[in-house]
Amino acid sequence: MKFETTKPEEIEKRSFEILTAELAGMGITLSGDTAPVIKRCIHTTADFDYARTMVFSEGAVAAFCRLVKEGAVIVTDTNMALAGINKRMLASFGSEAMCFMADESVMKEAKERQVTRAHVSMERAMRIDRPVIFAIGNAPTALITLREYFDQGKYRPAFVIGVPVGFVNVAEAKELIMETEIPHIINRGRKGGSNVAAAICNAMLYEMRERI
Amino acid sequence: MKFETTKPEEIEKRSFEILTAELAGMGITLSGDTAPVIKRCIHTTADFDYARTMVFSEGAVAAFCRLVKEGAVIVTDTNMALAGINKRMLASFGSEAMCFMADESVMKEAKERQVTRAHVSMERAMRIDRPVIFAIGNAPTALITLREYFDQGKYRPAFVIGVPVGFVNVAEAKELIMETEIPHIINRGRKGGSNVAAAICNAMLYEMRERI
Numbered sequence: 001m002k003f004e005t006t007k008p009e010e011i012e013k014r015s016f017e018i019l020t021a022e023l024a025g026m027g028i029t030l031s032g033d034t035a036p037v038i039k040r041c042i043h044t045t046a047d048f049d050y051a052r053t054m055v056f057s058e059g060a061v062a063a064f065c066r067l068v069k070e071g072a073v074i075v076t077d078t079n080m081a082l083a084g085i086n087k088r089m090l091a092s093f094g095s096e097a098m099c100f101m102a103d104e105s106v107m108k109e110a111k112e113r114q115v116t117r118a119h120v121s122m123e124r125a126m127r128i129d130r131p132v133i134f135a136i137g138n139a140p141t142a143l144i145t146l147r148e149y150f151d152q153g154k155y156r157p158a159f160v161i162g163v164p165v166g167f168v169n170v171a172e173a174k175e176l177i178m179e180t181e182i183p184h185i186i187n188r189g190r191k192g193g194s195n196v197a198a199a200i201c202n203a204m205l206y207e208m209r210e211r212i
Numbered sequence: 213m214k215f216e217t218t219k220p221e222e223i224e225k226r227s228f229e230i231l232t233a234e235l236a237g238m239g240i241t242l243s244g245d246t247a248p249v250i251k252r253c254i255h256t257t258a259d260f261d262y263a264r265t266m267v268f269s270e271g272a273v274a275a276f277c278r279l280v281k282e283g284a285v286i287v288t289d290t291n292m293a294l295a296g297i298n299k300r301m302l303a304s305f306g307s308e309a310m311c312f313m314a315d316e317s318v319m320k321e322a323k324e325r326q327v328t329r330a331h332v333s334m335e336r337a338m339r340i341d342r343p344v345i346f347a348i349g350n351a352p353t354a355l356i357t358l359r360e361y362f363d364q365g366k367y368r369p370a371f372v373i374g375v376p377v378g379f380v381n382v383a384e385a386k387e388l389i390m391e392t393e394i395p396h397i398i399n400r401g402r403k404g405g406s407n408v409a410a411a412i413c414n415a416m417l418y419e420m421r422e423r424i
Contacts, residue, residue, distance in 0.1 A: 003381045006328060006353045015379040046377050046402035047259060080407065083295040116220060141218045165258050167227040169215045190258035195292065195407045 033061040040203035063183045072131035077142045084198025100124045118142040131158035137197030140173035147176040160184045163192030245273040252415035265400045275395045284343040289354045296410025312336045330354040343370035349409030352385035359388040372396045375404030
């Protein structure tokens with residue numbers, strides 16, 4: 001059994017070199033502050049489609065970093081995304097991440113009102129008395145709920161990472177956020193996932209660490 | 213805003229119909245007990261590549277289900293995969309899932325011995341006095357470690373789900389498991405992830421539930 005190295009930090013560095021070279025082979029050169037985000041999505045999925053489908057609102061990466069440093073919290077729509085976010089690094093910037101999806105009271109309320117748990121989870125997040133960055137990797141209804149409240153003038157998310165994955169309502173729900181002036185990072189189309197939502201957060205946290 | 217439905221169970225059903233129809237359009241008809249597993253990987257990623265790259269050892273799905281019912285435990289190599297596995301359903305069959313990656317003692321030992329945390333985690337799992345199903349969605353070194361111990365006759369995993377994602381050592385590490393007679397489900401090549409590892413487990417758990 002022969003392997004180049006099994007040291008995690010070397011593997012990660014080499015992985016980014018390989019994927020950057022392959023992107024170049026496809027005629028794609030990524031630059032600016034969005035490049036590390038897109039590359040980490042590719043790193044997390046081995047799927048180069050992300051190089052063509054990621055959408056960033058103007059100044060999105062800088063806005064995310066500023067929010068984290070100013071004490072915004074990240075709310076996810078799955079415990080998987082929550083597990084994937086580097087919470088130690090997030091804490092080093094004075095921020096934290098949370099998820100309400102598995103709360104007993106959320107499940108109970110969703111059942112009673114016959115709405116999705118994601119809908120109720122979003123409502124819970126809206127009551128947090130700090131700015132909220134939503135990291136949505138699963139539920140299109142989370143994005144739909146945010147847009148409804150935004151349209152009614154009841155709530156304005158500080159930031160939306162909108163990367164649910166799927167075949168029904170997903171692409172449409174992402175468009176609902178892109179149409180607004182809410183700062184966002186969206187992966188257009190069907191692809192995404194809890195792992196991608198976490199990767200997007202981590203990519204920006206790692207860049208923030210580099211700059212310290 | 214017009215959506216067909218936002219009921220999760222209907223969305224899932226419709227999603228599987230759509231992806232099954234699209235597979236047919238590509239000339240791919242999946243059948244047998246591996247079909248729900250492959251389809252759930254596609255459902256989780258919106259990536260149809262999985263229809264062409266998933267590898268199952270002979271009788272793998274039946275073997276996994278038997279192991280779960282006989283009290284085997286699932287050990288993952290990330291807390292993300294652990295978060296994604298339906299632990300309530302797993303418990304209903306008398307099984308459970310665990311992950312040692314974030315244990316302080318694992319981190320300490322890995323640092324001291326200058327090996328990966330995944331390596332130490334696998335060693336911990338080998339000391340469990342029940343059969344272990346390994347669900348590996350991240351670390352190729354986890355698969356390398358399992359193969360090393362297997363070759364030395366020191367340990368035989370009951371089952372390996374080998375779907376790490378990445379660009380360095382990943383495809384090779386998967387081949388190391390496929391070469392053995394250890395029952396396995398592997399996604400050949402670079403793709404996979406913690407979400408895919410969890411999806412594979414859940415697909416089989418859901419089929420077990422259907423059959424009760």
